[in-house]
Amino acid sequence: MGMNTVVVMLNDSTGRWPQEMARAMQSRDLPSHDGRFSCGQVISTAHASYTQVVAVGGNTGALLSPTTPAREDHLKALAEILRGHGYTVKAPGATRAQGPLNWGFSAEEARKARDAEKISEASGPETDTR
Numbered sequence: 001m002g003m004n005t006v007v008v009m010l011n012d013s014t015g016r017w018p019q020e021m022a023r024a025m026q027s028r029d030l031p032s033h034d035g036r037f038s039c040g041q042v043i044s045t046a047h048a049s050y051t052q053v054v055a056v057g058g059n060t061g062a063l064l065s066p067t068t069p070a071r072e073d074h075l076k077a078l079a080e081i082l083r084g085h086g087y088t089v090k091a092p093g094a095t096r097a098q099g100p101l102n103w104g105f106s107a108e109e110a111r112k113a114r115d116a117e118k119i120s121e122a123s124g125p126e127t128d129t130r
Contacts, residue, residue, distance in 0.1 A: 004056050011045065053078075 014022045024037040025045055035042035043061040044052050053064040055074040064070050064078065079089040084104025090097035100106055 002059075004059060004061075006054070006056050006061075 009017065009021075009025070011025070014025065017025075020037040021040070021042070024033075024035050024040075024042045027033040027035070041060060043054050043056070044063040046052050055062050055064055055071075055077060062071065062074060064074055075091075079091070079098065080101070082089050083098060083101045084106065086100045086106030088097045088099050
């Protein structure tokens with residue numbers, strides 16, 4: 001298995017897409033079509049004002065939404081992202097929630113704030129020089 005690349009295609013420019021890719025995008029919502037074409041797969045199409053969350057791996061992908069089933073590994077990846085941003089996450093049926101990670105974006109921001117506070121304390125009280 002090789003690498004996968006995530007690309008955002010502008011549907012307003014479908015006239016400039018390779019024909020088989022445009023056909024896959026246009027037939028994606030048909031029950032008999034999974035959006036595949038020779039070198040890829042259309043996972044989701046939506047209006048530009050809508051935020052799409054897509055999990056990609058294993059030479060395929062899936063749209064993640066509150067109204068469709070999601071694979072366990074995709075949900076775990078989402079939970080890890082949320083925890084990395086400071087959220088607490090509890091899976092259905094779990095007795096305890098998992099708190100924020102001690103690494104990731106929010107942990108780094110907290111470290112920066114602590115470091116700035118230490119520097120401020122070390123420099124002593126601020127005085128008004130006016």
